[in-house]
Amino acid sequence: MTPPVWLPVVLLLILLALPGRPAQAGVEVVIEGVSGELADQVRGHIGEPASADPAVVAAFRRRAPERAERGLQAVGYYDSQVQVRRERIDEEQVRLTVLVDPGEPVRLSRVHVLITGPAGTDPAFAGIEQRLGLAEGDVLHHGRYEAARRAIQNLALDRGYFDGRYVTRRVEVDPEAREAEVILHYHSGIRYRFGVVQFAEAPLAEEFLQRLVPFERGEPYTAEQVAAFNRQLLDSGYFSDVRVRPQRDGADEGEVPVDVDLSTRARHEITTGVGYTTDLGARIRLGWRRPWVNQWGHSLAVESEIAQRRQNLSGTYTVPLRDPLRTQLEYQLGVQAQDVADIDTEQITASVQHRHRLESGWQQVLSLRAQRERYRIDDDRRTTQLYIPGVSWSRVRSRGGLDPRWGDRQLLALEVADPDLASDIELRRVRAATRWVRTLGERHRFLVRGEVGALATDSFADVPPSLRFYAGGDQSVRGYKYQTLGPEEDGTVIGGRYLAVGSVEYGYQLTPNWRPAVFLDSGNAYADWDNLGSEAKTGAGFGIRWSSPVGPVRLDLASTVGEADDSWRLHFSMGSDL
Numbered sequence: 001m002t003p004p005v006w007l008p009v010v011l012l013l014i015l016l017a018l019p020g021r022p023a024q025a026g027v028e029v030v031i032e033g034v035s036g037e038l039a040d041q042v043r044g045h046i047g048e049p050a051s052a053d054p055a056v057v058a059a060f061r062r063r064a065p066e067r068a069e070r071g072l073q074a075v076g077y078y079d080s081q082v083q084v085r086r087e088r089i090d091e092e093q094v095r096l097t098v099l100v101d102p103g104e105p106v107r108l109s110r111v112h113v114l115i116t117g118p119a120g121t122d123p124a125f126a127g128i129e130q131r132l133g134l135a136e137g138d139v140l141h142h143g144r145y146e147a148a149r150r151a152i153q154n155l156a157l158d159r160g161y162f163d164g165r166y167v168t169r170r171v172e173v174d175p176e177a178r179e180a181e182v183i184l185h186y187h188s189g190i191r192y193r194f195g196v197v198q199f200a201e202a203p204l205a206e207e208f209l210q211r212l213v214p215f216e217r218g219e220p221y222t223a224e225q226v227a228a229f230n231r232q233l234l235d236s237g238y239f240s241d242v243r244v245r246p247q248r249d250g251a252d253e254g255e256v257p258v259d260v261d262l263s264t265r266a267r268h269e270i271t272t273g274v275g276y277t278t279d280l281g282a283r284i285r286l287g288w289r290r291p292w293v294n295q296w297g298h299s300l301a302v303e304s305e306i307a308q309r310r311q312n313l314s315g316t317y318t319v320p321l322r323d324p325l326r327t328q329l330e331y332q333l334g335v336q337a338q339d340v341a342d343i344d345t346e347q348i349t350a351s352v353q354h355r356h357r358l359e360s361g362w363q364q365v366l367s368l369r370a371q372r373e374r375y376r377i378d379d380d381r382r383t384t385q386l387y388i389p390g391v392s393w394s395r396v397r398s399r400g401g402l403d404p405r406w407g408d409r410q411l412l413a414l415e416v417a418d419p420d421l422a423s424d425i426e427l428r429r430v431r432a433a434t435r436w437v438r439t440l441g442e443r444h445r446f447l448v449r450g451e452v453g454a455l456a457t458d459s460f461a462d463v464p465p466s467l468r469f470y471a472g473g474d475q476s477v478r479g480y481k482y483q484t485l486g487p488e489e490d491g492t493v494i495g496g497r498y499l500a501v502g503s504v505e506y507g508y509q510l511t512p513n514w515r516p517a518v519f520l521d522s523g524n525a526y527a528d529w530d531n532l533g534s535e536a537k538t539g540a541g542f543g544i545r546w547s548s549p550v551g552p553v554r555l556d557l558a559s560t561v562g563e564a565d566d567s568w569r570l571h572f573s574m575g576s577d578l
Contacts, residue, residue: 026093027052027060033100037075042082042100045071052094061086064098072102076140078175079103105139109179115152119161119188128152140180145171152186160221160256162248163189192221192248195255200262204238205295209260211324212236221246221256232325233260237291237299240265265291277573279473279482281308297324309482312336326357338465340483342492345375345465362395362410373464378492384464386423390415398437398578403547405439409578415467425462429455431499437577443509447519447577453499454529460497468495469525471537474573476501477521478558479539481569486525496525500532507545515545519556538562543571551575 027049031039045067049060065082072080081101089095113129132148149169156164168185194217199209212233215225230244241263246256271287289301299318305311314334321327330353338345351369358364367390374383391414398407411433417423431453439445453469470493472480486496501523507515522538541558556571 027057028089028093028095030095030097031100032097034102038072038077038100038102041071041075042068042098046098049096052092057086057094057096060084061096064096068098068100072100074142076105076107076142076180077102078106078173079178104178106173106175106178106180108134108136108138108140108182110181111136112181112183112185113152114185115188116167116185117161117164117188118191119156119159119164119186122159122188122191124155124159128155134182140171140173142171145182148182149184152184156186156188158223160192161188161190162192162251162256165189190254192251192254192256193217194219194221194225195252195257197258197260199260202262202264203295204264204292204297208295208297208320208324211320211322214325217255226258233262236325238265238297239263267292275574277474278569278571279475279573280310283307283310296320309340310336310338328355329353330355341481343375343377343465343483343494345373347371347373347464347466360395361397362393365390365392365394367391371464371466373466375465377465377494378490380461382462384424384462386417386425386427386464387421388415388417388423388427389421396578398576402551402576403545404437404576404578405445407437407578409433409435425457425459427455427457427463427467429453429467435578439509445507445509445515447505447507448503450502451499451523455497457497463495465495469497469499470495471499471501471523471525474554474556474571477503477523477537477539478519478541478556478571479521479560479567479569480537485523485537487527496527498526498529498532500524500526500536513547515547516542517545517556518542519558521558541568552577 029043029046029048031042034042046060046064049056061084064084068082069080072078080103083099085097085099087095087097111129111134113132115125115128119125132151133144134148149166153164153166165187166185167187168183170183172181172183174180194215196217197210197213199206202209214229214232226244226246230242233239233242233244239262243261245259245261247259248256250257267290269289269291271285271289273285274283275285276282284306285304287301287303289299291299293300297320300315301318302313302315304313312334313336314332317331319329319331321329332349332351332353334347334349336345336347336349349369349371351367353365353367356364369386369388369390371386371388372383373386375381392412394409394411396407396409398404400406411431413431415427415429417425417427419426431451433449433451435447435449437445437447455463455467455469457463469486470483471477471485473482477485484493486493488494501521503519503521505517505519507517509515518541520538520540522536524535524537526532526535538561539558540561541556543554543556546553551574554571554573557568558571559568560566
C-alpha cells in the first residue's frame with residue numbers, strides 16, 4: 001500500500017516539535033599575563049579540555065602548567081611561572097584562568113655560523129649570517145633557529161651542494177644566566193654541475209630541443225636555472241605541459257642528469273572570439289595556428305578580424321634561430337581595410353622581422369616592411385608605396401594575471417622611408433609610449449599612460465593615414481570619438497605630424513572582481529609642435545571595471561572638458577590595461 005503523500009510532512013512537524021537536547025556544558029579557557037605571540041604559544045601548547053567533566057578538568061589543570069612552560073621556552077622564556085585557577089560561571093559553564101608570569105627572556109650571547117667546503121667561497125653564501133634572523137642580543141626563538149638551519153640547507157641544495165651536511169648544529173642554553181649560544185657549522189661538499197639533458201619523445205628534432213636548453217653541460221647547478229628552463233619551455237608555444245626533473249640519484253662524477261617530460265600542443269589550434277568596442281564596433285575574430293610545422297620548430301599562424309569599421313587578415317611564419325627561446329625570424333603578410341569618418345583605407349603589407357629578447361628583458365625588433373596603401377580622404381584619392389626599415393624596443397612586466405595589480409609597458413619605435421630605397425616619399429617617424437599600473441594597499445589602483453609621436457616628411461599629403469597621428473577614442477582621449485582629434489581640412493580630420501596624449505586613472509577595488517574608476521585624459525594630434533598646449537583636448541569621467549574570466553571589461557562614461565557643448569560619450573572596451 002502506498003503511504004499518503006502528507007505523511008512525510010506530518011513526521012517532519014512531529015520531529016520539529018520534540019524538545020531540543022539541553023545545551024552541553026562547556027569550559028572557557030582564559031589566558032592572562034601575556035599577549036600576542038606568547039599567548040598564542042601558551043594556548044597552542046595547553047589546548048582545551050575535551051569536556052566539562054570534573055576528572056577531565058582536573059587532569060587539564062595538572063598538565064597545563066608544564067605544557068605552557070614548554071611553549072614559552074620555545075620562544076626564549078625559561079623562567080616562567082604558570083598557575084591554573086578554576087571557577088564556575090553557572091551550572092553549565094566552567095572558566096579556567098591560566099595565569100602566566102613569563103619572567104625575563106633568554107637572549108643570544110653568541111651566534112656562530114661557519115660554512116666550509118666550496119660553498120665557503122660561493123658569493124651566494126656571502127653575508128649569510130646577516131640574513132638568518134639571528135643576532136646577538138635577540139631573544140632566543142627556537143622557531144627562528146630552525147628556520148635559519150633550514151635556510152642554509154635549502155640554499156645549499158638550490159646551489160647544487162647535494163652532499164652537504166651539518167657538522168655541528170646546536171643551541172646551548174644557560175637559563176640561570178639567561179644566555180644562549182647558537183652554533184651552525186655546515187660543510188657543503190662538492191658543488192654538482194649540470195649533466196646531460198634528456199628529452200622525452202617529441203615530434204621536434206633532438207638537435208632543436210637541445211638548443212632550447214639555456215645552460216651548458218658542466219655549468220654549476222642552480223635550482224633557479226631549472227625553474228627558468230621549465231618556464232621558458234612552457235612559454236615557447238610548443239608544449240602544453242612541461243616537467244624538468246633533475247635526477248640527483250643519478251648523479252655521476254659531479255654531474256646531475258636532467259630529464260624533461262613534455263606534452264606537445266595539438267598540431268592544429270583554432271581560436272575564435274567575439275567582442276565590441278566603441279572605437280571599432282562589433283567584431284568577430286578567427287585564428288588558426290600550427291605550433292610546429294616541422295621538426296625544426298617552425299610555426300605558422302593566420303589571424304582574421306571582421307569589425308564594423310575595420311577588417312583584416314594576416315599570416316605569420318616564424319623561424320626560430322640559434323637561440324630559439326630568445327631569437328626568431330618572422331615573415332608576415334597582411335591585408336586590411338578601414339572606414340572611419342570620411343577616411344577609407346585599403347592596405348597590403350609584407351614584412352620580415354628579427355626578434356631578439358635581451359638579457360634585460362627588453363625585446364628588440366629589426367624590421368623591413370613593404371606597404372602599399374590606397375586611401376581616400378573626402379574626395380582626394382591616393383596610393384602610396386613604401387619600403388620601411390624600422391627598429392623598436394619594448395618591455396612588458398606584469399603581476400596579477402589578466403587584470404594586473406602591478407605592471408608596466410614601454411615602447412620606442414623608429415621607422416624611415418626614402419626614395420633612394422624605392423619608396424614614393426621621404427619619411428622619418430618615431431613613437432614612444434608608456435603605461436604604468438600600481439596598486440597601493442589592497443584596493444587603490446592607479447593607471448598612468450602616455451604616448452608621444454612625431455613624423456617628418458617632404459610630402460604630408462602622400463603619407464598614408466596608417467602612419468599619421470590621430471587622437472580620441474577608448475585608448476586615447478575619452479569623451480571623443482575614435483580618431484576624431486587632429487588637424488582638420490574642410491571639416492575632415494586628416495591626422496597630424498605630432499602626437500601627445502596622457503591619462504591618469506584611479507580605481508577602487510570594491511570586490512575581487514569589480515572596480516569603479518575615475519579618469520582624466522588629455523592630448524591631441526598636431527600639425528605643429530608649437531600648438532601642443534593650446535590645442536590639447538581634455539576628457540574626464542567615471543566607469544566600472546569587471547575582471548571577467550577572459551580579461552578586464554571596461555565601461556566608461558566620459559565628457560569633454562572646456563568645449564562649448566560639453567557632451568557625454570559612452571566607451572566600452574575589453575583587454576588588459578598593459
